[in-house]
Amino acid sequence: MDWAYQYRDPEKLYLNVTNRCSNRCSFCVRSQTARIGDGLLVGDSEPSLEELLDAIEHRGGPECFSEIVWCGYGEPTIRLDLILDASPIFRDAGARVRLNTNGHACLIHGRDVLPDLGEVVDRVSVSLNAPTAERYIELCDPDLHNVPWKPSPAPVAFWKAMTDFLRRAPHHFAEVQASVVGHTLEADEIERCRMLARDLAGATLRVR
Ligand code: SF4
Incomplete structure (x- = not known):
């Protein structure tokens, strides 16, 4: 499993x-391929801070890149502490x-983590994925097992967490974008997502 990888843009x-x-999205690429770019992304292991920095050094070091992106095949904010510890190092390197x-981070961690993330992240892209809670639950099938709450929240809580994250994101990040996966939605649904992203956060919509 590669913890740092390159894809299309060498920068x-x-x-x-x-x-x-x-989430357990019906369109998740995890179910289609183990690789993106030059990275093998499927595995059970997760890096410590030292292991992640070693993997980045193996790629030349953070100073070799104009942008470093927390993404992966899973939800990166599950590793919130790692994001908060490593991101300042990337910024210091330029x-x-x-x-x-x-957009589930606050639900996953049971507290408002946007102020913490806003301290270390410049740009955020939130997977909006659907124009309504009903369609979101149908397409994304929220997975309650990674949320340490008892009793577990209803699936609609994940939609609410995501839209709340998107709505408040402009107060914490310099740039905010929303995204959908084009082939999973009808044309009118994409337009409704575009309007929702604009109304919630003044954000543009990227159709992937
Ligand atoms: S949110 Fe992203 S990583 Fe998670 S299941 Fe959906 S597509 Fe996959």
Whole structure:
């Protein structure tokens, strides 16, 4: 399993620090391929801070990249402590820090983590994925096992957590984007997502 990998743009380095996720999206690439770019991304292991920094040094070091992206095959904010510890190191090396997230971080950790993330992340991309809670639950099938709450929240809580994260994101990050997976939605649903992203956060919508 590669914790740091490159994909298309040589200026960017992508980090894959967990395969765990609080969603089980029908379109997740984890079910289709073990590789993205030059990285093998499927496995059970997760890096410590030292192991992650070693993996980045193996790619030349953080100073070789204009942007370092927390993403991976799972939800990176499950490794919140790692994001908070490592991101300042990337910034000190001159790299911008981006987070690709499903927006569940506050639900996963049971507290408002946006202020902490906002201290260390420059750009955030939130997977909106659907125009309504009903469609979101249908497409993303939220997985309650990674959320340490008892009793577990209802699936709609994951939609609410994501939209709340997106709505508040402009107060914490310099750039905010929302995204959907184009082939999973009808054209009118994509347009409704575009309007929702704009209304919630003044954000543009990236159709993947
Ligand atoms: S949120 Fe992302 S990593 Fe998680 S299941 Fe969906 S596509 Fe996969």
